[in-house]
Amino acid sequence: MLWVHPSIQLLATILAMYVLRLGWKRFCSAHLGIKCLFRWKDHVQWGQFTLGLWAGGLLLGLWAAHWEWSVYGLTGTHFWVGLAMGAVIPVSFLTGLRMDSIKKRRTIMPLVHAGAGFLLMALAAVELITGLVILSRFVAFSA
Numbered sequence: 001m002l003w004v005h006p007s008i009q010l011l012a013t014i015l016a017m018y019v020l021r022l023g024w025k026r027f028c029s030a031h032l033g034i035k036c037l038f039r040w041k042d043h044v045q046w047g048q049f050t051l052g053l054w055a056g057g058l059l060l061g062l063w064a065a066h067w068e069w070s071v072y073g074l075t076g077t078h079f080w081v082g083l084a085m086g087a088v089i090p091v092s093f094l095t096g097l098r099m100d101s102i103k104k105r106r107t108i109m110p111l112v113h114a115g116a117g118f119l120l121m122a123l124a125a126v127e128l129i130t131g132l133v134i135l136s137r138f139v140a141f142s143a
């Protein structure tokens with residue numbers, strides 16, 4: 001059971017790199033003046049799937065850790081950074097959804113959305129490192 005959350009989150013984080021790569025094309029043409037093809041539909045579909053996986057995986061991680069150790073927050077940094085991601089995911093999702101449903105020229109919202117995307121990637125990198133430490137210390141030997 002303790003391997004399900006890490007597997008989901010690893011997959012979501014790999015997918016997020018792809019989504020960010022798609023979004024980066026838009027960033028280049030909108031802010032850096034470099035002509036790039038932005039695959040709008042792919043970005044939106046994979047972005048929604050990725051954020052859904054991250055959010056679902058977060059809840060599963062909370063539940064699995066509590067089920068195994070009967071407390072919340074035992075993992076320290078991993079727990080708090082996970083909660084921070086839980087706060088940033090809706091920002092990325094809602095701004096993305098808004099820009100997808102009402103299309104027009106914007107400056108602030110794409111930047112907020114991109115900032116949330118970059119931040120999520122950075123936080124996921126922290127989660128990957130701290131998560132691997134938890135796996136090697138607590139899960140690998142007890143499973």
Ligand code: HEM
Pocket residue numbers: 001002003004005006009010013054055057058060061062063064065066071072073074075076078079081082083085086124127128129130131132134135139
């Ligand atoms: C990407 C690699 C990741 C690995 C290897 C990993 C690993 C782990 C492990 C081994 C646990 C203990 C419970 C369990 O095994 O189910 C755990 C718990 C948890 N994880 Fe992850 N995780 C990763 C990513 C994430 C991400 C991206 C988030 C947030 C979106 C997250 C949020 C949490 C939370 C909130 C807990 C509960 C911690 C607690 O109550 O102390 N993890 N993780």
Ligand code: HEM
Pocket residue numbers: 016019020023024026027028030031043044047048049050051092093095096097098099100104106110111113114116117118120
């Ligand atoms: C892992 C999740 C995501 C990441 C890392 C991400 C990243 C990005 C980045 C870097 C941009 C370029 C913004 C700019 O030009 O400043 C962008 C644009 C955009 N994203 Fe996302 N995104 C994610 C999820 C989503 C989701 C879930 C949606 C829709 C529901 C979405 C819809 C859009 C749209 C419509 C644009 C174009 C905005 C415009 O220039 O008008 N994104 N995204």
